[in-house]
Amino acid sequence: MISHSKPSLSKQCVLVTGGAGYIGSHAVLALRDAGWPVAVIDNLTTGFRFAIPADVPLYEGDIEDAGLIARIIAEQGVAAIMHFAGSIVVPESVADPLKYYHNNTVKSRALIAAAVAGGVRHFIFSSTAAVYGLADVAAVDENTPARPINPYGWSKLMTEQMLADVAAAHPINCGVLRYFNVAGADPQARSGQSTDGATHLIKVAIEAALGKRESVSVYGTDYPTPDGTGVRDYIHVSDLAAAHVLTLEALIADPARSLTMNCGYGRGFSVTEVLDAVDRVTNRQLVRRMEGRRAGDADSLISNPARIKQTLSWQPRHAELDTIIAHALAWERKLNDLRAVA
Numbered sequence: 001m002i003s004h005s006k007p008s009l010s011k012q013c014v015l016v017t018g019g020a021g022y023i024g025s026h027a028v029l030a031l032r033d034a035g036w037p038v039a040v041i042d043n044l045t046t047g048f049r050f051a052i053p054a055d056v057p058l059y060e061g062d063i064e065d066a067g068l069i070a071r072i073i074a075e076q077g078v079a080a081i082m083h084f085a086g087s088i089v090v091p092e093s094v095a096d097p098l099k100y101y102h103n104n105t106v107k108s109r110a111l112i113a114a115a116v117a118g119g120v121r122h123f124i125f126s127s128t129a130a131v132y133g134l135a136d137v138a139a140v141d142e143n144t145p146a147r148p149i150n151p152y153g154w155s156k157l158m159t160e161q162m163l164a165d166v167a168a169a170h171p172i173n174c175g176v177l178r179y180f181n182v183a184g185a186d187p188q189a190r191s192g193q194s195t196d197g198a199t200h201l202i203k204v205a206i207e208a209a210l211g212k213r214e215s216v217s218v219y220g221t222d223y224p225t226p227d228g229t230g231v232r233d234y235i236h237v238s239d240l241a242a243a244h245v246l247t248l249e250a251l252i253a254d255p256a257r258s259l260t261m262n263c264g265y266g267r268g269f270s271v272t273e274v275l276d277a278v279d280r281v282t283n284r285q286l287v288r289r290m291e292g293r294r295a296g297d298a299d300s301l302i303s304n305p306a307r308i309k310q311t312l313s314w315q316p317r318h319a320e321l322d323t324i325i326a327h328a329l330a331w332e333r334k335l336n337d338l339r340a341v342a
Helices: 022-033 066-076 090-095 097-117 151-169 201-209 237-253 271-282 306-311 321-341
Strands: 013-017 038-042 058-060 078-083 122-128 173-179 181-183 216-219 234-236 259-263 288-291
Touching: 013 022, 013 066, 022 038, 022 078, 022 237, 038 066, 066 078, 066 097, 078 097, 078 237, 090 097, 090 151, 097 122, 097 151, 122 151, 122 237, 151 173, 173 237, 181 201, 181 237, 181 321, 201 216, 201 271, 201 321, 216 271, 234 237, 234 321, 237 259, 259 306, 271 321
Parallel strands: 013 038, 013 078, 038 058, 078 122, 122 173, 173 259, 181 234, 216 288
Antiparallel strands: none
16 A cells, blocks of 8 residues: 655656646646645646646646747656646547547657656556447456547557556656546535536536536437446546545655556446436436437446555545535536636
8 A cells, every 4th residue: 555645756846737627627736735846738728727726837838849848847847747638529539530649649659758858757647448448347447458449548548558668668657547437526616627518427417407508418328238328437536636646656656666547436327327416416307318329439337446446545535426416516606607707
């Protein structure tokens, strides 16, 4: 087990790519709460300045800009990188695969090269359960064969392979975290999912409950699941952010070791169950539109989180589905206020 004591490099800066986005902004909060100096690079195409605390340096630019990355590493004394920047919509990746191989793979290659050149010793990568594709087990662990079924999953798996090869050739170690379905918002409502037109189910359902959408589309009702709708393992974004901080500490504690770990709770909810929970928490009745399956979607994807629990002192704090939804609801209401002021 890795303790949560502060390691020796705790005074050195962590660069968070995509730190103005949904998950990245929560990682910034978790790092700051744990006493880490932080800097952010974000091109603000899907991120928001208001998501970044005023005292956190923000570099507006692209991770493919090697000169900019080199300058940030030098100016901030960057010892570790947490890499969240990228594109994440599975159906879009099927329709526009080159966008995903560029944003998620080619740009990651440039960032990794800049990290190696700048002497960064620790690299944590935002990967995805989509690398598993259509798994033939009820709950996937890290030894489940990686067989992506869409360009999004492949773009992430390619970056995982690059990191493994780079860690074998250079003095850098890596933490690959394979996310399941991330949802919710900071319990203190300091950040949350803010993107217009977001495709995350709970975000969409909350918007519908608050009158921002007329209905919620249910994509696929004929999957081989108990109620015919897709099943996913939902993880609270703040629990995920906490896992990143612990992973960083683990990499520093053992510079010779790299880690690949699932980030989920090990239980699944169907689309119907999630929408029922949103009805319950919001005391509204969502209008549901039954649609055909989307390209690239798996029927069920549930994690086996044993490795992350055994390797780190990670214990979920916000695992109840109703809690996840309540925090997302509180953020959506605050977001309304923020946009009204703007």
